[in-house]
Amino acid sequence: MTTPGSGTFAPAPGGAPVLRQLLTQAGMEARLMLRNGEQLLIAVVIPVIVLVGAVRGAERVGLSLDGRPIDVLTPGVLALAVMSTAFTSLAIATGFERRYGVLKRLGTAPLSRTTLLGGKVAALLVVEVIQFVVIGGVGLALGWEGPSGVAGVLAVVLTALLGTAAFASLGMLLAGSLRAEATLAVANLVYLLLLAGGAVILPASAYGGLGDLVRWLPSGALGEAMRTACDGALAARDLLVLLLWAGIGSALTARTFQWE
Template identity: 30%
Template sequence: MSETTQAPEARAIGAVTQKQIPGLVSASLTRVRVELVAFFRDWQSMLFNMALPVMMMLVFGAVFNQKVPGTDVDYRLLFISGMIAVGVMSTTFQSLAISITLDREEGLIRRLAASPMPRGAYFIGITVKALVTTILEVIILMVLGMVLYHLPMPSDATRWFTLVWVVLLGVSSCSLAGIAYTALIPNARAAAGAATPPFLILQIISGVFFPLSMIPAALAYIGYAFPLLWMAKGLRFVFLPEFLASAEPGGTWDLGMVAIVLGVWTVVGAVLAAITFKWRGQRVK
């Protein structure tokens, strides 16, 4: 073979070898940027996922203006702690269940799976988006609670640390549950309708609006099986006076069980997501 025929071949081979398949880190960073830009540009989605807990806090804050029975503590402080947990679930479980279903049915996930991008980058991208939006949601709810209802900030390092790990475990457990839940959503039209009922029902039976002692035992037992109740319980420890632990079932904050339940949900959610996740929608070829 002559030099003239070898040169183009060598250049072509060199060009191919220079086109490296993107690594997981660089691909993940790209997906994180894409997910965040898309989320904040879609004001309707942002309003639905981030403003709903804020509006609920304002509406119910105007209703629950009594004192916790037997104390001088404003009942709204008990309620706001639970609403912060609702904010975490809104920006993770509900948001991801809807957005992933839309991505799947529009064929985006299928195209990403067929590209050189590592598949894990998609999950890292949506999880980091959930974490960022959750942090913003928690800050907004905390600031509004402090300004409007005199919500006290965590009083010591232990409570600040508890706030961090409860939110992080809440994000991981609810995000993975949301990813797994998409397997039950048949199409894009059903996304919001399928994701919203469990989100609302769990608020009612998890001690967000009412103390757990006021919830029928059968419903409370169901609430104990899911992350929202335990997030709310951990956040009540963060924001409420220590003596209010006596109002909790068993008379304790039970932070060890909070960590265990959220940790178990993280593991179970990861396993279910890995087993059930669908890369192709029903109408995607």
């Protein structure tokens, strides 16, 4: 008898290596996100509009900032980009995948649930790289000097990873516990509230007595950590807050997420 893999079957039967499955799933998820007009609007267009509008309007409204507006606002918009992709886009896309039974079918496929979730996270990172290139390019065109040296770049990467973990866990929590329509409404509402008052774009000091409070929000912690990172340092307190939110979100998601 000829055993499988000895030439009888071409190609030999069996699942692809886990790494290949992960990369394939990540590529598909990233393409789906970038092809969706609404997701592209949230991920790229809105942050760019916010950056240009905030920089142009900072002096006209007499906004008091510690430094040049472009140097303060660009890191904040980079943080906003992470929040828009890792939370809002992920929550909405996953919510409708759950509604239409996509997650249920993928959960029964040879692709493991761990690999499926890993592919989603990897896709988020791919999209965020594109966001950072676009937003960073616009910032440089407006006079931003970029992160301070290699230390600044590494600090930005670490901050983006922790911010992604925190907001992705919260986005999955939302998508796995609410109906798709409710997820759409709540995700957009939370996004707008954090955009306006979550200290993600403006520093916490701009909120007066509420500054210490908003820094405990994931948006405030991410915004402060990103601004510090672009100066070439690590905001240990804010990174710890992001890690705490990631832990809470992941624990609650593991308990409440429903695949259908």
